[in-house]
Every structure is written in structure tokens, then in C-alpha cells.
Amino acid sequence: MKQILWFRRDLRVSNSALLHYAKNEVLPIFIFDKNILDSLPKDDRRVTFIYDSVLKLKKSLKTLGLDLAIFYDEPIKVFEKLKNEFDEVLCSVDFDSYAIKRDKEVEKLLPLRRFNDSFILNPNEHLKSDGTPYKVFTPFYKSLNLITEASSIEEYKLNENIRLSSFAYDNTPSIKELGFEKQELPSFLYKDAKSLLEEFLLKIESYQEDRDYFYKDATSKLSAHLRFGLISAKEIFNIVKKSNVNNYEFFIRELFWREFYNYILFHFPNSEKENFNGIKIEWNKDEEDFKKWCEGKTGVPIIDAAMIHLNQTGLMHNRLRMIVSSFLTKNLFIDWRKGEEYFALKLLDYEASSNIGSWQWSSSTGADAAPYFRIFNPYTQSSKFDKEGIFIKSVIKELKDVDARLFHTENALSSNLFFDYPKAMVDISLSRKRAIELFKKAKDESL
Numbered sequence: 001m002k003q004i005l006w007f008r009r010d011l012r013v014s015n016s017a018l019l020h021y022a023k024n025e026v027l028p029i030f031i032f033d034k035n036i037l038d039s040l041p042k043d044d045r046r047v048t049f050i051y052d053s054v055l056k057l058k059k060s061l062k063t064l065g066l067d068l069a070i071f072y073d074e075p076i077k078v079f080e081k082l083k084n085e086f087d088e089v090l091c092s093v094d095f096d097s098y099a100i101k102r103d104k105e106v107e108k109l110l111p112l113r114r115f116n117d118s119f120i121l122n123p124n125e126h127l128k129s130d131g132t133p134y135k136v137f138t139p140f141y142k143s144l145n146l147i148t149e150a151s152s153i154e155e156y157k158l159n160e161n162i163r164l165s166s167f168a169y170d171n172t173p174s175i176k177e178l179g180f181e182k183q184e185l186p187s188f189l190y191k192d193a194k195s196l197l198e199e200f201l202l203k204i205e206s207y208q209e210d211r212d213y214f215y216k217d218a219t220s221k222l223s224a225h226l227r228f229g230l231i232s233a234k235e236i237f238n239i240v241k242k243s244n245v246n247n248y249e250f251f252i253r254e255l256f257w258r259e260f261y262n263y264i265l266f267h268f269p270n271s272e273k274e275n276f277n278g279i280k281i282e283w284n285k286d287e288e289d290f291k292k293w294c295e296g297k298t299g300v301p302i303i304d305a306a307m308i309h310l311n312q313t314g315l316m317h318n319r320l321r322m323i324v325s326s327f328l329t330k331n332l333f334i335d336w337r338k339g340e341e342y343f344a345l346k347l348l349d350y351e352a353s354s355n356i357g358s359w360q361w362s363s364s365t366g367a368d369a370a371p372y373f374r375i376f377n378p379y380t381q382s383s384k385f386d387k388e389g390i391f392i393k394s395v396i397k398e399l400k401d402v403d404a405r406l407f408h409t410e411n412a413l414s415s416n417l418f419f420d421y422p423k424a425m426v427d428i429s430l431s432r433k434r435a436i437e438l439f440k441k442a443k444d445e446s447l
């Protein structure tokens, strides 16, 4: 038996389904997929992060007596070359539409054995008693009591009886050969996932209380590592449970939001592009409005700071994601798909199911979504979660000496003669009223 171990979003050697189920002779591979890379901007930070992570994986595999062949090509072309020499491909599941299409093509050449290695749950399991999938998070989460309350979840152990297939392992393309410039990353991304988790365990007790204050460093910052499988969600779960810390339950619950959105995308693949709840909405198609949101030129300080920070770093705190997505879909009444696509382009931790699920949540079109009449007021949000304007000042340096109260009152900055700040592009209460009316109409018409 000769197997290809195709690493994709599981770039680790510990708790690895591929290294557990591998037997006899193996060729571990990673493919920098031309179909994906060729459409990305050349300064995309994620490519630097993935590139570094792939090299670390190669190094870790070498310590196990294995190695990693790294390709820059279309997956189908790689497997066309390998198909006659190997019997099957082992890989982890991936449910977004491109991945499903790509895997179907590869399967025509070689049998593909997929493992549920990027998530804790197998979405095929955990259905309601009537055999249909859950659509609401709380009952879904409650149904998982046996798992969430367990002291640990079984991890995959390495099969030590595998041997490396001979291959030209040294032909690793440089990042330049992939067509990208190496980018400076936020400093925490240079740390390994387990160190980040260790640091987070020291503050996990106040996570529930502090996690919404976006100027604080109160969350785990593990999402990008999770996205590329540098650590598995099972390992995080087990380390937290073993750590003797208090008040970790809320954090575990958040990990299962990630599971929930993956479960929803698996069972409802149309939700990648269509409103989950089926309502039809006539969105505002004004491209200038959308551009102002993307560039952080809305005239609403908290929205502008969050978007500028995203554009500069690829990062955005969860609370800020909720505020800017509510502003786009409710106050500007722009289609959630536009925001989802923009986040997909920019976020370092971009993950299709969490991004789609969260955008549909914010726009009140999704599974277990925010009710359409609950619309964030961005000024109230900034006054509640960044009273002193610490985050806003850290991003918009020209505002560093401004009295923070001006950030939390509509148009207070633009009316101040000392600053050149634009007037807010929409009136918050009028746009809120308009969104509620239009959502109500859309809901009534879809009954």
C-alpha cells in the first residue's frame, strides 16, 4: 500500500489523522494551489503565514523520519503525475464549494480518504431526534453534553510503522517563486499555537467578562492557527480541560460556535451564497457606499478604525466584526455577501464556514441569527467597549489627543473645527428605522 498524505488545513504532526491512519509507505505533500494563489494580491499576509507554517511542518516531519514534498501547481496536475505510483490519498475534510469541486476532480484519479481532522465533530452525526440537522446553536450545544462535559476527547496517535517513499523532497519553491513578497506578520503569529494557549490560560478566568473589550488583549488569538490546523480544536479542548483553571466553560462554548458554523455549511451548502432563512431582500447596490466602508471612510470613528486596522494588519476583534457587519448590512443596507467577500480577502484567520455563518448572523438572514430589529448603535458600542478611545486612537493616530467622548457621539468629530473628520455617511437612527421597515417587509413577503 502506497499512500499520499495530502496536508491542507491540518499542518501539524501531533493529533494528526493522516499520520494515524497512514500505513506502510507514504508520500507527505503540500500543494500551493495555483487556482487559489494566482487570484490573491502579491502582498497577501496569509501566504507568508502558510508558507512559514508549511516549512515548520516539513521540519517536524523530518524529526519523525519523514519529509514533505512541496508543490506549486494545480492539485489535479500534481495527482495526474502521481496517480500511477500511489494507491490512495489521505486528507482532511473541507466543505467550502471550491474544496468540494477540487476533491471531486482529484477523486477521478485516485481514491480520496477524508478524515474529520479540522473540527471536533463529524457533522454527519449529532442530528435531532427526527434525523434533521439542528439550526439553532443552544439546543445543538446542549445535545453535545456528553462531549463538552467530558474531561478529554480522544486524539489521534502517530503510527510509527510508516516509512517514507523516495521522492525529490528538496524542490521547495521559494515564496518569490510563488509570486509573493514575504510580509511582516502581527507578532503573535510568530508564536506556536501551544505557547499562545499557555499564555491565554493565565487569563481564561476573566475571558467571559473581558472578551468584548476590544482594546484589551483578552482572547486566545488562536483562530489563524486553528484555520490552518497548526493545533487541533481537540488538543485545545484537552489542554484547557487538563489545566485546572476555573471558568473555562464560556471559552469551550466559543470553540463550538466554530463547530456549529461548519455543521451548518455542511448540511446547508447553499448558505454559502443564499440567505439561509430564504428571505428576499432588495439591498443597496451603491458601490461608493461600499467603498467607504471598505476603506474606513464612513465618518463613524469606531467603524473607520476597525476597517483601517483590518486593512493594515489582517486582524479584527470579534466585537468589532459584529459592529462593522451590522453597520454594513443594516445602516448601509448592503448585501452581507459583499462584506463576507471583503473579509475573505483580508482576514488572516479567514475560514469560510465561520465567516459565512457569522455574516449571515449579523445580517439576520442566517441560522440562529440576530433578530432584524436588534441593530448595533456603533456609538453606544464604542462608548461601552472602548470608553477611553484606546483602540481608536491606536489606529487613527491623528485623533490621539482628542477627547474620547467625541468618538461616541454622532458627528461630534466632524462638527469640531479643530479636526478634519468627515460627517457620518448615514444618520444612525434614520438608517436603523429604514432597515427595520425593509426587513419586516421582506419577512412578511416571504411568509
Ligand SMILES: Cc1cc2nc3c(=O)[nH]c(=O)nc-3n(C[C@H](O)[C@H](O)[C@H](O)COP(=O)(O)OP(=O)(O)OC[C@H]3O[C@@H](n4cnc5c(N)ncnc54)[C@H](O)[C@@H]3O)c2cc1C
Pocket: 211, 219, 220, 221, 222, 223, 224, 226, 227, 254, 255, 256, 257, 258, 259, 261, 316, 317, 318, 319, 321, 322, 325, 343, 347, 349, 350, 351, 352, 354, 355, 356, 358, 359, 362
Ligand atoms: C462578521 C464575522 C466574521 C467572522 N469571520 C471569521 C472567520 O473568517 N474566521 C474565524 O475563525 N472566525 C470568524 N469570526 C468569529 C470570531 O470573530 C473569531 O473567531 C475571533 O475573533 C478570533 O479571535 P480569537 O481566536 O482570539 O477568539 P477567541 O475568543 O479566543 O475564541 C476561541 C476560538 O473559538 C472560535 N470562535 C470564537 N468566536 C467564534 C464565532 N463567533 N464564530 C465561530 N468561531 C468562533 C474561533 O475558532 C476562536 O479562535 C467572525 C465573526 C464575525 C462577527
